[in-house]
Amino acid sequence: MQMQTLAIAFMATVAVGGVAWVFLYPLLSGEKKAEQRRAALARNEPVVRQVDRVQRSRRAQVENSLKEIETRNQKEKKLSIDARISQAGLSLTPSKFYLGSALFGGFTFLLILLFGGGLAAAIGLGFAAGFGLPRWLLNYLKKRRENAFLKALPDAVDVIVRGIKAGLPLYDSMRVVAEDAPEPLRSEFLAILETQAIGIPLGEACGRLYERMPLPEANFFGIVVAIQQKSGGNLSEALGNLSKVLRDRKKMKEKIQAMSMEAKASAGIIGSLPPIVMILVYLTTPGYISLLWTHPMGIFMLVCCVIWMMIGVVVMKKMINFDF
Structure with a gap:
């Protein structure tokens, strides 16, 4: 009798455990929630695919922009003297630059010979004065112009952001900057507007800013405008974030210095x-x-x-x- 009771109790326990396993395990293990999530994903699959396509498109645009940056950096390493003169903000032709360098080097050579410095010293100093000093001066003017551009660029981007929020088109907002900004920002934005006036898209015209002003900040501005022109989006928000990034970079640069x-x-x-x-x-x-x-x-x-x-x-x- 006692064995029968134990057997019945054991079988009842197994039955209750089996029923509990069938009904409670999916709830405790999370299988039911996983099935619900899979069902929700299946219902939202078209939306997910559309978002994925948008992300892939933007990723492709970013990759193309990075390739353009790399190409520009390679071209920057092989800049001609004409491009360097233009980046320095001078209105000289390469022939005038070479002629002035040769005259200055010859004058230094004759001056050293007249003061009895010796032929070797005259040749060395004449070569340095004719070849090294003009290029150093060109790089100095280029660096000074770039610093002046960086100093005024965040304020110009803020002006463009305010104009867009007020309802002005991007072209008109950039015209306000071109009329009121200090040099060299004024001349660079005028060049962008003139380039756009002859039929080149505004995004491409802003992208060409990096060729005249080879700075990462100028490249950021061109990329933001170019991507917005291609894929759309909130331009005022993008340029506002760009302005914040430019100011943070400026603060970090000054801190490092x-x-x-x-x-x-x-x-x-x-x-x-x-x-x-x-x-x-x-x-x-x-x-x-x-x-x-x-x-x-x-x-x-x-x-x-x-x-x-x-x-x-x-x-x-x-x-x-x-x-x-």
């Missing part, structure tokens, strides 16, 4: 110390140090020192300069 000023000052002191010591020793005891350029071994040591100094200066410049 402030943090690296101590290292730059130390590098300047270290680099200028040997020439200063050499000049001071020459002023006090010229016969002691004149062996460096009168004796063959001294000339060899002086050349080696100059080479090592140049290597050290280049290394220090690479260490304290940050690409941003």
